[in-house]
Amino acid sequence: MIQLKDLTLGYEQRILLEKVSTHITGGQLVALLGRNGTGKSTLLRAIMGLETPKNGEIILHGKNIASLKPEKLARKISFVTTDKVRIANLRCKDVVALGRAPYTNWIGQLQAEDEKRVVTAMQLVGMSGYAEKTMDKMSDGECQRIMIARALAQDTPIILLDEPTAFLDLPNRYELCLLLKRLTQTEGKCILFSTHDLDIALSLCDTIMLIDNPQLYSLPTNEMITSGHIERLFQNEMVTFDAKTIKIRIKQIFS
Ligand SMILES: Nc1ncnc2c1ncn2[C@@H]1O[C@H](COP(=O)(O)OP(=O)(O)OP(=O)(O)O)[C@@H](O)[C@H]1O
Numbered sequence: 001m002i003q004l005k006d007l008t009l010g011y012e013q014r015i016l017l018e019k020v021s022t023h024i025t026g027g028q029l030v031a032l033l034g035r036n037g038t039g040k041s042t043l044l045r046a047i048m049g050l051e052t053p054k055n056g057e058i059i060l061h062g063k064n065i066a067s068l069k070p071e072k073l074a075r076k077i078s079f080v081t082t083d084k085v086r087i088a089n090l091r092c093k094d095v096v097a098l099g100r101a102p103y104t105n106w107i108g109q110l111q112a113e114d115e116k117r118v119v120t121a122m123q124l125v126g127m128s129g130y131a132e133k134t135m136d137k138m139s140d141g142e143c144q145r146i147m148i149a150r151a152l153a154q155d156t157p158i159i160l161l162d163e164p165t166a167f168l169d170l171p172n173r174y175e176l177c178l179l180l181k182r183l184t185q186t187e188g189k190c191i192l193f194s195t196h197d198l199d200i201a202l203s204l205c206d207t208i209m210l211i212d213n214p215q216l217y218s219l220p221t222n223e224m225i226t227s228g229h230i231e232r233l234f235q236n237e238m239v240t241f242d243a244k245t246i247k248i249r250i251k252q253i254f255s
Helices: 040-047 070-076 092-098 112-124 140-154 170-187 198-204 221-226 229-234
Strands: 002-011 014-024 029-033 055-060 077-080 158-162 190-194 207-212 215-220 239-242 247-250
Touching (some): 029 040, 070 077, 077 140, 112 140, 207 229, 221 229
Antiparallel strands (some): 002 055
C-alpha cells in the first residue's frame, strides 16, 4: 500500500533520511520509532504530501503521491496529529463529521450513511457519550480520541498517526493500540503510527520501522527485537534494552 523508493528527506542542508526504500502492505500495524528529532513526524508528513522529498518517491497504491489530487488522497489516507482543536461551539460530532468531507456533496451535507459512520467511529473510540460536548471542554486524551474518530470516519485504507498515545493514560494507550490492531485485522487497514512507547510497539505491532539517521530499518517485530538496532539506538549510561525479556533495564540509579 505504501512504498518508499530511494526517498531522501530533510530540511535545507540537513538530511534526515537518505535513499530509503521500503514498503508496508495492508493488514499491518506498524510502529515508527526513533529518538527525538530523527524525523518521524517529517516522514509521516511527507507520506501525507505535506513535505516535499529532496529525492525519491512515495507511492500509494501504485501512484506517486505527488500526482494525486488532494480529494483523491483524502479517500486513501487519513492523518491524526497531536494538534489540538479547541474551538468553542464546535461539537465533538461535528469534528468527527469532518472526516466525511471527501464523500459528502459540495455543500458538505451528510447523508444517512455518513451519519452512521460518524456514530460508529465515536463508538469505536468509546466517545459516544461526548457527541454533543464542545471541543473546548475536552481533556487532552478525550480530544485525541475524537481526532482518531475523525480519521476512522474518513474510512481510508491507510491511517497515519503522529504520537497518538501522547496524551492518553496507560489503559487508554493499550486500548487505542488494540483498536488500531483490530482495524488492521478485520478491515485490512494499513496503520502507521509514530510513538515513544517501546513496550506497546513491541508487544502489539507486526512491523517496526526504526529511524537511525540517515537510515530507516523496517523489520517484522520479532526480528527487530533481536536485531541489535534497539539496544544501539535507545541505550545510554542509565538504561539498556534487554532483548531476552523485551524490557528496558536501568543500569545505574546514582553515579
Ligand atoms: N519545518 C522545518 N524546518 C526546518 N527543520 C525542521 C522543520 N520541521 C522539523 N525540523 C527539524 O527536523 C528534525 C526532525 O523533526 P521531526 O519533528 O520530524 O522529528 P521527530 O522524530 O518527530 O521528533 P520527536 O520525537 O521529538 O517528536 C528536527 O531536528 C527538527 O528540528
